[in-house]
Amino acid sequence: MQVISEIRHDDGVLEREFTLGEIPGTLWTPGSTPAPLVLMAHNNGLPRNQSRLVARARQSAAYGYAVATIDAPGCGDRPRSAADEKARADIRRAMQAGEPVDEIFESFIGPLVEKAVPEWRTTLDALLVLPEIGGPVGYSGWTAVGIRLAVTEPRIAAAGLFAGGYVPRAQREEARQVSIPLLFLLQWDDEGNPRQRALDLFDAFGTKEKTLHANMGGHVGTPYFEVEDGNRFFGRHLK
Amino acid sequence: MQVISEIRHDDGVLEREFTLGEIPGTLWTPGSTPAPLVLMAHNNGLPRNQSRLVARARQSAAYGYAVATIDAPGCGDRPRSAADEKARADIRRAMQAGEPVDEIFESFIGPLVEKAVPEWRTTLDALLVLPEIGGPVGYSGWTAVGIRLAVTEPRIAAAGLFAGGYVPRAQREEARQVSIPLLFLLQWDDEGNPRQRALDLFDAFGTKEKTLHANMGGHVGTPYFEVEDGNRFFGRHLK
Numbered sequence: 001m002q003v004i005s006e007i008r009h010d011d012g013v014l015e016r017e018f019t020l021g022e023i024p025g026t027l028w029t030p031g032s033t034p035a036p037l038v039l040m041a042h043n044n045g046l047p048r049n050q051s052r053l054v055a056r057a058r059q060s061a062a063y064g065y066a067v068a069t070i071d072a073p074g075c076g077d078r079p080r081s082a083a084d085e086k087a088r089a090d091i092r093r094a095m096q097a098g099e100p101v102d103e104i105f106e107s108f109i110g111p112l113v114e115k116a117v118p119e120w121r122t123t124l125d126a127l128l129v130l131p132e133i134g135g136p137v138g139y140s141g142w143t144a145v146g147i148r149l150a151v152t153e154p155r156i157a158a159a160g161l162f163a164g165g166y167v168p169r170a171q172r173e174e175a176r177q178v179s180i181p182l183l184f185l186l187q188w189d190d191e192g193n194p195r196q197r198a199l200d201l202f203d204a205f206g207t208k209e210k211t212l213h214a215n216m217g218g219h220v221g222t223p224y225f226e227v228e229d230g231n232r233f234f235g236r237h238l239k
Numbered sequence: 240m241q242v243i244s245e246i247r248h249d250d251g252v253l254e255r256e257f258t259l260g261e262i263p264g265t266l267w268t269p270g271s272t273p274a275p276l277v278l279m280a281h282n283n284g285l286p287r288n289q290s291r292l293v294a295r296a297r298q299s300a301a302y303g304y305a306v307a308t309i310d311a312p313g314c315g316d317r318p319r320s321a322a323d324e325k326a327r328a329d330i331r332r333a334m335q336a337g338e339p340v341d342e343i344f345e346s347f348i349g350p351l352v353e354k355a356v357p358e359w360r361t362t363l364d365a366l367l368v369l370p371e372i373g374g375p376v377g378y379s380g381w382t383a384v385g386i387r388l389a390v391t392e393p394r395i396a397a398a399g400l401f402a403g404g405y406v407p408r409a410q411r412e413e414a415r416q417v418s419i420p421l422l423f424l425l426q427w428d429d430e431g432n433p434r435q436r437a438l439d440l441f442d443a444f445g446t447k448e449k450t451l452h453a454n455m456g457g458h459v460g461t462p463y464f465e466v467e468d469g470n471r472f473f474g475r476h477l478k
Contacts, residue, residue, distance in 0.1 A: 188451075199438070202453070208456075209455065211452060211454050211462075212451065214450065215449075216447055225471075229468070232467075
């Protein structure tokens, strides 16, 4: 793990850009350490420097968590293949034309999840040896990757998942095997993410300790207090 | 308003039994006053000294709210009419026989809500003159009464409603007129309270600032942290 740059923010949070082989990432650590770690990913591989994710990560770090994110293959700062570019163009075209996008998402997001999950586990290996990180690990954000990690990575103790994003069929099946505590966050009128599908997924999760929070509005309308609720959720489980 | 008895608890909360004409009630006030008031009622007129309601009220008072509850007509400490007794017997018999109970509930709970709401408003009048109570008013618990109060009582600024209870048709209609912030609490597998009906009610509320919290388990399985979440919800709106 190679640190590329670091900034100490006014609230005491240390922000470090790093690379781990070809994986670029960011780690935010609070003023007081060792801190429990939260892996934070955006649905469908949105770039790790996306402003909403960065704001969320910094707020959770100021609250007392170490927060890490990486770019998925072909996303953010990473090179895109011709196939990636074509898939993205297909999605944009279908959405603009109001055509069904499920099959295009399935063929793009399905393999992306398969590639992203081993990289998150590699990142976890590298982060857990740092002295400023301690305790059990939480996961936050991208639902499909979270499901996969929850059923394959025993070091993940709790997950906060955001319903607004395509969940491939394989992960919808795997949801029944999830047994860690979950907080599932739904935007009630999320354009392009059918509400009933999200409710069905919540129902399917195998864990007994799962909570759904639903708020009004579209995909990007999650109210600020849900970040606090997420921090408190992790506070109950990362001890 | 006549105080019948008072107890000062170890956490500083003062608990007073009172009567207001023929209405019996309990008021819990925190050590530091004036405090914002939360009216707290159990679904379907369960007694105000029911242990879960008392525990919730005391926790919210210790957190910093004045909390008040009253018995609805024919409920708790109040005399029951022969018609009340018959309706309750009908409900028990139908439930034990696994027969539909909606129409029996409609004919019992509908009028009960009509009778209870003016008494809550009378109680509110009496409480708001007390020097230890200040600020805007919240409502918590019994959904049907909460809907009615939310649309008829401008002093109610926010409401936390529990989905597990029969909501008469009149209040399901009125839900569209509710415009105050809401926290709606659902037990995912609440026996006797159909989940889809609760989700439809959440969808119907007219307010833009509404949040659904759903947890696993049956009617009485709400996790302890939802009391804290409710306190924080009121903290955002009773200022």
